[in-house]
Amino acid sequence: MVFVVNPAAGHGSGARVWRELASRLSATTLSYSVSFTYGPGDATALARKAIQGGARTVVAVGGDGTAHEVINGLFEQGQLLAPDARVAFVAAGTGNDVGRQFQLGDPTRLGDRTIHVDILRLSYSGTVGDTAERYALFHAGVGLAAEAVEMSNRLKARAGRLAYAGGTAVALYRHRPRGVRFSLDAGPMVTRNVNFIFAANGKYAGGGMLVAPMASMTDGVIDVITLEGASRSAMLFRLLPAIYRGAHMGHPAVGHIPAKTLHIASDEPLTVQADGEPAGTTPVWIDLLPHALPVCL
Numbered sequence: 001m002v003f004v005v006n007p008a009a010g011h012g013s014g015a016r017v018w019r020e021l022a023s024r025l026s027a028t029t030l031s032y033s034v035s036f037t038y039g040p041g042d043a044t045a046l047a048r049k050a051i052q053g054g055a056r057t058v059v060a061v062g063g064d065g066t067a068h069e070v071i072n073g074l075f076e077q078g079q080l081l082a083p084d085a086r087v088a089f090v091a092a093g094t095g096n097d098v099g100r101q102f103q104l105g106d107p108t109r110l111g112d113r114t115i116h117v118d119i120l121r122l123s124y125s126g127t128v129g130d131t132a133e134r135y136a137l138f139h140a141g142v143g144l145a146a147e148a149v150e151m152s153n154r155l156k157a158r159a160g161r162l163a164y165a166g167g168t169a170v171a172l173y174r175h176r177p178r179g180v181r182f183s184l185d186a187g188p189m190v191t192r193n194v195n196f197i198f199a200a201n202g203k204y205a206g207g208g209m210l211v212a213p214m215a216s217m218t219d220g221v222i223d224v225i226t227l228e229g230a231s232r233s234a235m236l237f238r239l240l241p242a243i244y245r246g247a248h249m250g251h252p253a254v255g256h257i258p259a260k261t262l263h264i265a266s267d268e269p270l271t272v273q274a275d276g277e278p279a280g281t282t283p284v285w286i287d288l289l290p291h292a293l294p295v296c297l
Contacts (some may be wrong), residue, residue, distance in 0.1 A: 001032040002050035004043050004070055006062030009093040014062045017092040020059070020108045034297050037066070046071025051081045057296060058085070059110070063093015067137060068275035071119065071293060078121060078289060086114060086294035095207030095276070097138060100272035101217070102297055115215040116291040120201050123207075124272055126279035136292075139212070140206050140286055142264055143178050143196030144227065144235075146208060146273040147171040168206060172236050177228075179284070181267045184224065184259040193229040195253075196234065199262050199286050203246075205276065213246030214256070220290040224262055226255040261287040 007015035018034075033055075035046040039210075047058045047070040059210065060070040067089050074085055090107045091099030098104070120136040139145075152167025181189045182197060198205075200212030202221040215223045230239060230253040242248040249256065262285075269281035 001028065001057040001059065002026060002046075002055040003032060003059045003061055004037065004050070004066070005033040005034055006037045006092075008037075009066055010096075011094070014066075015121050017090060017107045017286035018061050020039045020092065024108055026123060027285070028112070037062070037277060039214045041069065043069035044073040044146065047071075048081065050071075051085050052276035055221055056085050057088060059088040059090060061090040063091070064095050064138075064276055065245075066093065067098045068277055071137055072135050072166040075119075076292075077133075078292075080292070086296050088296040090126075091273065094127060094175050097202070097207065097246065097276075098202040100204045101138060101202045102295065106295075111297045113297050115218070115297060117200055117295055118220060118288050118290050118292050119293045120222065120286055121210060121289055122272065122274055122284055122286050123278055124282070124284040132280055134274050134279045135289075136201065137217075138275050139198060139200050140272065140274040140279065140284075141196055141198040141291075142180065142266075142270045142272055142282060142284070143194055144171060144175050145198050145205070146271045146278075147175060149270065149273040149276050152206065166229070168240060169211075172232060172240065175232070175235075178266065178270055180264055182262065182264045184257060185261055186263075188262075189265070191226055192226075195230050196225075197262075197264055198225040198227075199223075200225055201288070208245045210246035211243060213249065217233075218291065220260075220285065221258045222260065224257045224259050224286050226228040226257070227253055229253050261285070 001003045005018045060067045128167045146170040148168040150173045183189045199216045205211045212223045264282040272279045272284045
C-alpha cells in the first residue's frame with residue numbers, strides 16, 4: 001500500500017490529516033510507504049510509479065485534484081496498469097466532492113470494502129497536435145463549468161472554501177454563450193448556442209454543487225446536463241442557489257440526456273475541464289469505462 005499525500009491540500013489540511021493517519025497506522029502491522037507531492041502532476045507520477053513498483057493499493061490523501069491525478073496515474077489506454085490495482089481516498093481538500101460522493105467519514109480511518117465504479121475517459125487535442133487522454137472520476141465539460149473552474153482555481157489560494165462559489169459567480173458575470181456542435185452515442189452532430197455542456201459520472205462538482213442529482217457511478221451511463229438560453233440574472237439568482245440543492249433540474253433552460261459517449265466540437269477552441277482541472281481544448285470525445293476502477297471504502 002502506498003499513500004500519495006498532498007500536504008498543501010485544503011490550506012494544510014492534507015499535512016494535518018496525514019499526521020493523524022500516520023499516528024494510527026503506527027499502531028498497526030500494516031505495511032505501507034508514503035510519497036509527498038510538491039506540485040501539479042506529482043500525484044499522477046507517484047501513483048504510476050507505485051503501481052509499476054508492485055503496489056496494488058494507492059491511497060490519495062488530499063483534495064479532489066489529488067484524487068483526479070492519482071486515478072490518471074493508474075490508467076493507460078483505457079486499462080488499469082495492473083488488473084488488481086485499486087484506489088482509496090482520504091478527503092483533506094478544499095472542495096471535498098470526493099468525500100461527498102463516496103460518503104467518506106473519519107479521514108483517519110480506512111475501510112476494507114471494495115466497489116467498482118465507472119470513470120470517464122477524455123480524448124482531446126494535445127498541445128502539439130496529437131491526441132491526449134485524460135480520465136475523470138466525476139465530471140467533465142465545456143462552457144460555464146470550465147470557466148468557473150478556471151476562476152475558482154485562481155481564487156483558491158486566497159478564498160479557500162469560498163473559492164468555488166466565488167469563482168462561479170465571477171464566471172457567471174463574465175460569461176457569454178458558446179456555439180458548439182455535439183453528438184451523443186455517435187449520433188448526428190447538433191449545433192447549439194449553450195451556456196454549458198456537463199458530462200456527469202458523479203453527483204457533485206465545484207465544492208458541493210449537486211449538479212447531477214440523478215447520477216450514479218455504477219450505472220454505466222453518462223448523465224449529460226446542458227444549460228441553454230439562460231439569462232445572466234437567471235443563472236446568478238435562480239440557478240446558482242438552486243444547484244446546491246439539485247433543484248435546478250426543473251428549470252426550463254436545463255436539459256438532461258443519458259448517454260454512453262459524448263463528442264463536443266466548436267469553431268473556437270474551448271477549454272475542457274475534468275474533475276475541476278483543465279483538460280485541453282475542444283474537440284473532445286468523452287466515453288465511459290464501466291466498472292473500471294476498484295475503490296476501497
